[in-house]
Amino acid sequence: MATIFSRIVKGEIPSYRIAEDERYFAFLDINPLAEGHALVIPKKEIDYLFDVDDETLAGLILFSKRVAKAIEKTIPCKRIGVAVLGLEVPHAHIHLVPLINESDINFFKPKLKLTTERFKEIAEKISNEFI
Numbered sequence: 001m002a003t004i005f006s007r008i009v010k011g012e013i014p015s016y017r018i019a020e021d022e023r024y025f026a027f028l029d030i031n032p033l034a035e036g037h038a039l040v041i042p043k044k045e046i047d048y049l050f051d052v053d054d055e056t057l058a059g060l061i062l063f064s065k066r067v068a069k070a071i072e073k074t075i076p077c078k079r080i081g082v083a084v085l086g087l088e089v090p091h092a093h094i095h096l097v098p099l100i101n102e103s104d105i106n107f108f109k110p111k112l113k114l115t116t117e118r119f120k121e122i123a124e125k126i127s128n129e130f131i
């Protein structure tokens with residue numbers, strides 16, 4: 001069965017899309033640790049990040065870098081933190097989290113509750129900065 005992220009890529013499930021190309025897709029995490037918390041995935045459905053073939057993985061990192069640069073321009077932060085968990089969704093993904101403090105990337109923290117309008121606004125602003 002297709003993962004929830006593959007269904008997002010196909011447009012079967014809505015998402016706050018930031019950017020995509022033929023191979024990668026970036027969107028906002030719906031349970032964000034901070035405004036601008038994004039996920040970047042390969043469209044190819046592979047569960048574990050370190051099972052992803054070298055070429056796809058290298059491309060995923062480069063695509064994530066472009067997304068991170070766009071987040072930096074949009075969300076006030078010191079830098080973008082990177083995390084890989086994959087305990088919930090079996091489709092390789094990289095979390096990008098704007099950081100001011102180390103605690104901003106603590107996954108035990110209560111997640112932010114944002115309105116649909118705010119999610120849309122953030123995704124659009126980041127998307128506009130994506131090059």
Ligand code: AMP
Nearest residue numbers: 004015028029030031085086087088089
């Ligand atoms: P993990 O697999 O442990 O890295 O966690 C999966 C992440 O995906 C969590 O941070 C969820 O909030 C996020 N997530 C799950 N479903 C969606 C969705 N439909 N849209 C955006 N983010 C999602």
